[in-house]
Amino acid sequence: DAGVIQSPRHEVTEMGQEVTLRCKPISGHDYLFWYRQTMMRGLELLIYFNNNVPIDDSGMPEDRFSAKMPNASFSTLKIQPSEPRDSAVYFCASKLGEGQGNSPLHFGNGTRLTVT
Amino acid sequence: AQTVTQSQPEMSVQEAETVTLSCTYDTSESDYYLFWYKQPPSRQMILVIRQEAYKQQNATENRFSVNFQKAAKSFSLKISDSQLGDAAMYFCAYREGGSEKLVFGKGTKLTVNP
Numbered sequence: 001d002a003g004v005i006q007s008p009r010h011e012v013t014e015m016g017q018e019v020t021l022r023c024k025p026i027s028g029h030d031y032l033f034w035y036r037q038t039m040m041r042g043l044e045l046l047i048y049f050n051n052n053v054p055i056d057d058s059g060m061p062e063d064r065f066s067a068k069m070p071n072a073s074f075s076t077l078k079i080q081p082s083e084p085r086d087s088a089v090y091f092c093a094s095k096l097g098e099g100q101g102n103s104p105l106h107f108g109n110g111t112r113l114t115v116t
Numbered sequence: 117a118q119t120v121t122q123s124q125p126e127m128s129v130q131e132a133e134t135v136t137l138s139c140t141y142d143t144s145e146s147d148y149y150l151f152w153y154k155q156p157p158s159r160q161m162i163l164v165i166r167q168e169a170y171k172q173q174n175a176t177e178n179r180f181s182v183n184f185q186k187a188a189k190s191f192s193l194k195i196s197d198s199q200l201g202d203a204a205m206y207f208c209a210y211r212e213g214g215s216e217k218l219v220f221g222k223g224t225k226l227t228v229n230p
Contacts, residue, residue, distance in 0.1 A: 031216050043207065043220040056217065089159065097216060104151070105218055107161035 002026075004108035006092050012114045018080040021111045023092030024073055033105070034067055034077050035091040043091075049075065050097065082115045089113070118143045120210050122221035129198045130229050136183075137193045137224045139208030147213030150184065150191045155205040155223070164206070167191065169213075195226075203228045 005024040013019055025032045033048040047057040052069045060067070064083070069075040079086055089110045096103040119142045129135035141150070152164040167175045167184050174182050179199075183192045195202055208221040 033216075033218075042222040045217055045219075048216060050216070091161065093161075095216070104163045104166065105161075109158070109160050112159075 004092055004094050004106050006090075006108035006111050008111060009109065010112050010114075012116065013082055014116055015083055016081045017115075018078065019082045019086075019113060019115075021077040021090050021092075021113070023075045023077075023108060025075070025092070025094030026106055027073065029094035029096055029103070029106070030072075031095045031097050032069060032075050033091075033093040033095075034075070035093065035107075037089040037091060037110070038087075046077070079113075082113075084115045087113055087115050118145075118210055118212065118219050120208050120219055120221035122206075122208055122224050124224045125222070126225045126227070128227040128229060129195070131198055131200060133198055134194060134196045135198055135226065137195075137206050137208075137226065139191045139193070139221055141189050141191065141208070141210045143189070143210065143212070145212050149211045149213065150182075151209040151211070151218070152180070152182070152191075152193045153207045153209060153220075154202075155207065156201075156203070161207070165193065198228050200228050200230060202226060 007022045034046040035043050037043045046059045047067045049069045067077045089112050091110045093105045093107045095105045121140045148169045150167045154162045154164050165175050165177045165180050179196045181194045205223045207223045210219045
């Protein structure tokens with residue numbers, strides 16, 4: 001299995017621009033998570049999906065952030081407009097839920113976002 | 117809300133020696149899971165070991181073992197025979213049973229000296 005695939009690996013953009021981060025979960029996994037990692041706040045859960053449906057988006061910082069999962073093999077995290085404080089590493093992760101064998105959480109390699 | 121605390125921002129160990137990383141957590145639940153993740157400079161998060169709260173026996177994975185003290189809400193990671201490749205950030209994490217949300221500590225940076 002190729003694991004969780006994220007793109008791009010690095011993204012540099014100017015303040016005010018739209019940014020779209022992409023994720024392909026492991027095939028068959030029914031849960032998908034978006035995490036943000038910063039030095040100050042550590043790893044924060046932004047949102048997670050079960051069977052493509054958003055379950056908990058309480059970690060999404062503000063309306064500038066949105067996430068979608070149009071099908072079982074693809075998810076996006078969009079920031080519009082981006083701000084310098086959004087600079088962070090964004091991780092996507094997937095797993096099988098407790099009803100499906102309860103696998104550990106598998107992470108992608110992350111996208112390092114820099115907003116200037 | 118559940119919290120996970122790693123009180124050691126940085127630790128160092130000599131190659132081949134043993135090191136213990138500390139983690140405490142706060143919860144009122146009895147059914148939960150605990151994890152240690154490793155994040156090397158490559159940035160990828162790698163599961164090291166996990167523990168189910170209902171199990172009294174401490175989990176072990178080769179050179180990695182945990183000391184799970186449920187009453188004290190403590191979950192430390194012991195790395196034996198440390199190797200240069202063990203150098204990384206280590207994150208302790210908690211997940212409540214029936215929930216899929218994983219809550220992470222702030223991490224401990226481990227340096228292995230040759």
